[in-house]
Amino acid sequence: MKPNNHHKLFIIxxxxxxxxxxKINAQDSTAxxxxxxxxxFLPENKIPYVDVSTKxxxxxxxxxxxxxxxxxxxxxxxxxxxxxxxxxxxDGEGRVALPASFKATWDxxxxxxxxxxxxxxxxxxxxxxxVTIKKAILVIDTTSTEGIRxxxxxxxxxxxxxxxAVKEIxxxxxxKRRLGNLTVGDAETYTSDSTGMASAEFKRDSMPGDEKxxxxxxxxxxxxxxxxxxxxxxxxxxxxxxxxxxHFWHRTLWSTGNRAPLWLLFIAYSIVIGVxxxxxxxxxxxxxxxxxxxxx
Amino acid sequence: MEKLQKFSPEKITSDxxxxxxxxxxxxxxxxxxxxxxxxxxxxxxxxxxxxVVTNMGDYVSWGIYISNFVFFVAISLVGSxxxxxxxLANVPWRTPLTRISEIIAVxxxxxxxxxxxxxxxxPERLVxxxxxxxxxxxxxxxxxxxxxYFCISLxxxxxxxxxxxxxMIAAKDKLGKPFSKLYRWLGTFWKGTAxxxxxRNKSITIICIVTIPVAFCIHTVTSWLFATTYRxxxxxxxxxxxxxxxxxxxxxxAVVVAMYVFxxxxxxxxxxxxxxxxxxxxxxxxLALLYLYFNVNEYLVPAFKMRKPEEAHLTGLFAGxxxxxxxxxxxxxxxxxxxxxxxxxxxxxxxxxxAGVMVVVGAWFKRYLIVTPTLLQPFLPKYxxxxxxxxxxxxxxxxxxTAGSLxxxxxxxxxxxxxxxxxxxxxxxxxQNETEQSS
Numbered sequence: 220m221k222p223n224n225h226h227k228l229f230i231i232x233x234x235x236x237x238x239x240x241x242k243i244n245a246q247d248s249t250a251x252x253x254x255x256x257x258x259x260f261l262p263e264n265k266i267p268y269v270d271v272s273t274k275x276x277x278x279x280x281x282x283x284x285x286x287x288x289x290x291x292x293x294x295x296x297x298x299x300x301x302x303x304x305x306x307x308x309x310d311g312e313g314r315v316a317l318p319a320s321f322k323a324t325w326d327x328x329x330x331x332x333x334x335x336x337x338x339x340x341x342x343x344x345x346x347x348x349x350v351t352i353k354k355a356i357l358v359i360d361t362t363s364t365e366g367i368r369x370x371x372x373x374x375x376x377x378x379x380x381x382x383x384a385v386k387e388i389x390x391x392x393x394x395k396r397r398l399g400n401l402t403v404g405d406a407e408t409y410t411s412d413s414t415g416m417a418s419a420e421f422k423r424d425s426m427p428g429d430e431k432x433x434x435x436x437x438x439x440x441x442x443x444x445x446x447x448x449x450x451x452x453x454x455x456x457x458x459x460x461x462x463x464x465x466h467f468w469h470r471t472l473w474s475t476g477n478r479a480p481l482w483l484l485f486i487a488y489s490i491v492i493g494v495x496x497x498x499x500x501x502x503x504x505x506x507x508x509x510x511x512x513x514x515x
Numbered sequence: 516m517e518k519l520q521k522f523s524p525e526k527i528t529s530d531x532x533x534x535x536x537x538x539x540x541x542x543x544x545x546x547x548x549x550x551x552x553x554x555x556x557x558x559x560x561x562x563x564x565x566x567v568v569t570n571m572g573d574y575v576s577w578g579i580y581i582s583n584f585v586f587f588v589a590i591s592l593v594g595s596x597x598x599x600x601x602x603l604a605n606v607p608w609r610t611p612l613t614r615i616s617e618i619i620a621v622x623x624x625x626x627x628x629x630x631x632x633x634x635x636x637x638p639e640r641l642v643x644x645x646x647x648x649x650x651x652x653x654x655x656x657x658x659x660x661x662x663x664y665f666c667i668s669l670x671x672x673x674x675x676x677x678x679x680x681x682x683m684i685a686a687k688d689k690l691g692k693p694f695s696k697l698y699r700w701l702g703t704f705w706k707g708t709a710x711x712x713x714x715r716n717k718s719i720t721i722i723c724i725v726t727i728p729v730a731f732c733i734h735t736v737t738s739w740l741f742a743t744t745y746r747x748x749x750x751x752x753x754x755x756x757x758x759x760x761x762x763x764x765x766x767x768x769a770v771v772v773a774m775y776v777f778x779x780x781x782x783x784x785x786x787x788x789x790x791x792x793x794x795x796x797x798x799x800x801x802l803a804l805l806y807l808y809f810n811v812n813e814y815l816v817p818a819f820k821m822r823k824p825e826e827a828h829l830t831g832l833f834a835g836x837x838x839x840x841x842x843x844x845x846x847x848x849x850x851x852x853x854x855x856x857x858x859x860x861x862x863x864x865x866x867x868x869x870a871g872v873m874v875v876v877g878a879w880f881k882r883y884l885i886v887t888p889t890l891l892q893p894f895l896p897k898y899x900x901x902x903x904x905x906x907x908x909x910x911x912x913x914x915x916x917t918a919g920s921l922x923x924x925x926x927x928x929x930x931x932x933x934x935x936x937x938x939x940x941x942x943x944x945x946x947q948n949e950t951e952q953s954s
């Protein structure tokens with residue numbers, strides 16, 4: 220290649236690089252339109268609720284958009300199907316639980332849709348989002364044979380009037396701790412087998428539990444395209460009993476007035492009695508002077 | 516330096532007996548009463564509408580009221596300085612200053628107590644301090660120690676007054692009727708017998724011994740209200756000594772101002788002499804240097820480290836929003852008075868008066884700077900707070916109540932000087948007799 224061609228290649232590469240960088244920067248600096256997303260949750264197979272979130276992409280990450288009024292409907296966006304109205308909070312999220320008035324409709328359906336709509340009144344463009352869910356429940360159980368403890372979970376969908384176990388569903392089996400869930404076994408997630416059963420051997424021996432040694436096992440299905448988010452818990456006496464140490468009834472500087480430390484009471488009252496005893500003595504001296512004046 | 520002149524007991528009594536208000540006295544008293552009335556009106560408004568009339572908020576919850584409270588507590592310490600320490604140290608020239616310092620202490624501590632009730636917003640809740648009080652709380656210690664100091668100061672004032680009351684009862688023809696009943700009620704039993712005098716002297720000595728630790732406690736405990744709270748500017752182990760040294764300084768400054776005013780108004784040049792100003796000047800310099808030393812410690816050490824949470828507070832004081840006030844308090848409250856009074860010419864009455872006023876005014880602003888800027892800079896970040904929460908300037912109600920309380924202190928001193936001798940007649944005569952006998 221001639222030297223002249225080197226220059227040309229360099230200029231072309233520089234141009235391409237510059238274009239690419241400017242394009243990336245342009246993507247970074249412009250905010251995208253607001254996105255309204257809908258997520259379905261069923262805790263403990265009881266009352267379902269829907270979380271809506273509004274966010275938009277700023278640079279390379281999503282930022283929450285607060286203060287967006289959103290109407291949430293069941294099946295379709297009609298006044299009679301209105302589940303509730305929310306305004307997204309500082310985290311760009313809001314929650315609507317299924318009202319009791321929708322129980323009959325809920326019971327009659329095996330598949331349903333939640334629709335979230337926001338008009339342009341909040342200063343942003345009109346938004347909408349929906350999620351379609353197949354009705355399902357999550358069941359957690361435990362077995363203990365020959366010293367081996369096993370946690371099992373099954374996702375069952377409504378098929379006609381029957382609850383049928385669903386196979387190849389990814390779920391998490393964990394133990395509830397203060398700041399999150401600890402996995403039951405070594406794996407992060409478990410997939411249900413051909414019988415719809417996901418199982419994990421419980422390997423967390425001597426795990427601190429509550430005062431009676433109870434642990435709370437948690438089975439979760441997270442963000443499943445068909446079934447949404449389901450979670451169930453079960454208490455089992457597999458932990459180590461922990462008696463929490465409390466200082467609430469002790470005499471401390473931060474306890475209530477009637478539980479002041481004895482050393483403080485002794486010092487404080489000694490000083491007060493000493494000084495006020497002197498004041499009383501001085502008042503008695505004045506009385507004495509007065510008596511001397513009366514008799515003198 | 517002039518020497519104390521010798522006068523007959525009759526002349527001393529005549530010079531030192533309380534005098535009626537002249538035209539200037541009436542104007543002065545009227546002004547003070549008017550300011551007090553405006554303060555009372557503002558307080559009634561605050562009672563009716565609540566603390567919302569103040570500009571205090573979530574961050575500055577202790578504003579000008581608590582600054583004023585700390586100022587009053589500081590100034591009240593002077594009672595122990597002049598009376599107790601000078602008496603126990605047998606300082607021979609103390610007589611003309613003791614009663615002035617005692618009445619300053621009583622009036623200041625009275626209004627320190629009242630201003631706390633004002634700051635509470637709901638005065639009827641004061642009773643909760645006793646029914647639900649926690650002995651673990653420095654606020655409780657403050658309540659105990661302030662009431663104790665008030666009683667001790669009042670006792671000291673009363674017991675030292677007894678011989679003078681006898682003289683005023685005797686001089687009823689000259690003093691007229693207005694207060695004769697009060698004098699008789701207070702001291703008709705005082706005959707001046709040896710037995711009575713012995714008990715009185717013993718009592719004064721006991722009070723002086725008790726007063727000093729209680730006075731130290733009152734201001735140390737007040738400093739602990741701040742130092743036991745984890746905040747920029749207050750998180751100091753030095754605060755007790757820092758506050759006590761500042762209190763001695765402002766107390767001494769207040770006595771100098773009062774000495775000058777009483778000397779001029781009541782023509783007491785023969786009793787409060789240039790020698791007294793010279794001596795007090797030397798004490799003032801020493802106390803100002805001591806307080807300056809503590810200030811250097813309080814500000815230089817944190818500024819050297821400049822920890823992140825302290826940075827906003829310190830830069831606000833040194834070069835920010837509070838810088839004019841801060842440097843005013845340091846210069847006017849300490850450095851300029853030192854420069855004036857350190858030279859013999861600066862210890863003449865007029866110069867001393869100027870220095871004393873500077874110390875007192877500087878000290879008031881210094882208390883404001885101890886309380887407010889710290890509250891504006893909490894360790895936890897301010898979140899979702901209105902912009903006005905980041906600044907504090909007292910409302911007119913706060914100014915009026917504060918001015919009313921300051922006027923109230925001066926009014927108590929003024930009325931006291933109208934009813935009782937501001938220099939002990941009995942002690943002045945006794946001192947003169949003792950001097951004659953010793954020479």
